[in-house]
Amino acid sequence: MYGEDKKIILSICIPCYGRVDYVRNTLKSIFIDNADVALDEYEVVISDNDPKQAIKQLAEEFKGYSNLKYYHTSCEGFMNSYYVLTYGNGEFLKLHNSQTLFKKGALRAIIDEIKKYRDSHALIFYTNGLLHKFKSKEYDTFNDFMYHLSYWSSWSNGFNIWKDDFKKLGDIKLNKLFPHTSIFLTQNNAKKYCINDVILFDVQRIPKRGGHNKFEAFTIEYPSLIDDCYKKGNIDERTKKHILKGIMCEFLPSLIFNKYIAKIETFESTGFKKNIKVYFPSYSYYLVLILSVFQPIRLSVRRLLSYIKS
Template sequence: MTEQIKVSLCIPTNGIVKWVRPVLDSIYASRCRESEYEVIVTDNGNDPEFQSMMEQYAARYQNLIYKKTDAVQFLNQIEAFKLARGNMIKFINHRYALKEGALQYLIDFSEKYTDKCPGIYFLNQAEKRKETQAVYENFDAYVGALSYWSSWSAGTTIWKKDLEELDFTQTFNKMFPHTDVIFSARKKDMYIIDNTALLTDLEPNASQKGKYDLFDTFAVEYVKIIERLYKDGDITLETFEKVKKENLDLVMSFYVSFVMIKRPCSYDLSNFSDSIVVYYKKSAAFWSAVRYIVKECFKAAGRILHIIK
């Protein structure tokens, strides 16, 4: 079966039945030939009910691999990648169910680009862009176009031949280990950002999305990753500054949403003041927050006008 596997779907999880079950069901509802893809679930949780469920799925489907791991937090992603045998390896967030036709799309994509093996990131319409698929000729342009979305693990994809070049003995970034994967191949002459809608978020609110330090993670640790690309000579200063600036807008949207408006979330929000000044000026953060608030007000006004009409 190994020779025929076109796509590996990697689902690292801490064992949440209500999420993973519908994700798996969405995959197998596709009716794609099971010899063309495999499903890998790595579980670093401790829920006996989840383990029992997964053992039942593994017994039912020959192309499903289930493994318990002791990987800490997001490093469980790497454990899933290690087991992958498919030509193209796609990360699947354990809260994201596949849309109808998504699996066949990924299989067809793998077949189409198997010779060129471009760098690839599936954006899943997380951002509204004119192009369904955009092609870039170098790593610098790719990183700049991807912007802060590279912090989002759900789009992570890598070819098996590139994965085999990855040094698994390295110390992976504990908060963003997927960036060590998507930024591993920096010398390709083709990179693709595919914005096709492939996945549906089963839990769109932020009340159950982790308890990590949100502002240190995004305002400091993520910027360090992009800064390292610049220091390594793989992106220009212009690209670094672009991603850094756009990332500030993301961080300040978090601040407005979770600190000012107090929308429910599970994150640790206590470290904003210390984190924001590591890479950003307070004045820049202030004006970024103002722009976000104004933009959201215009959106709300537009929705109200639409209702009134």
């Protein structure tokens, strides 16, 4: 049974807005596929900012799991990624995308890693094989950590923070599109840093995914956070350039490919040609267009490597 008197190790914090079937699958992957983990070791926290509260029905469907907590909040958009963390009571808060499934054994692996780093309070980030390293690696400095993490520091599903460190944040300015990254970049004085690139999750693909200007998010909003991190002296110029190069040569071409070539996403792109000039070289727009043509090759290699390792 889920005991209130026992300290919860992990809070899986899931911000939600609709997509009931996807969230249901995610909950099944936690409670059923990872049933070997005792309920009193972790909790699942849902923060629903949909006025219709469609997700609330899942609290009834999964009422047999006493460590599932449902909250409704009136915050807008991505700010739910912050508010869901405020509801977590575990030692370790993991932000988790609503459509991302836990592989069998993943929950136990994460909890064991939390126990390993309890004393050092290492800053841990999960990249799920996206770096093609497929293992955990420790870093001594925040700058080195950020260099190897590159633009994936923007990925909400990889974000984690210790509850004690979260409570110390105080009143900080949160970027409206990247509140979790705003928090993450304040954790630059950790004793140790760890990137876990083991494949722990499966992502449910959402057809025609869209809803905001993702091109502006990665030409203006996220680069502004990285630039501010550099100006504060938390990363050096080499790391800043490396992260921006990754956005320009990898991430933005994938957005172009998904929207205009494969037509599997519908993110808004208004102002892209103008916005890319703010933090990137003058030739960036045309380079991104050229590189987008080669995305099928890059994706095929990534899928092959992931398949081999999984």
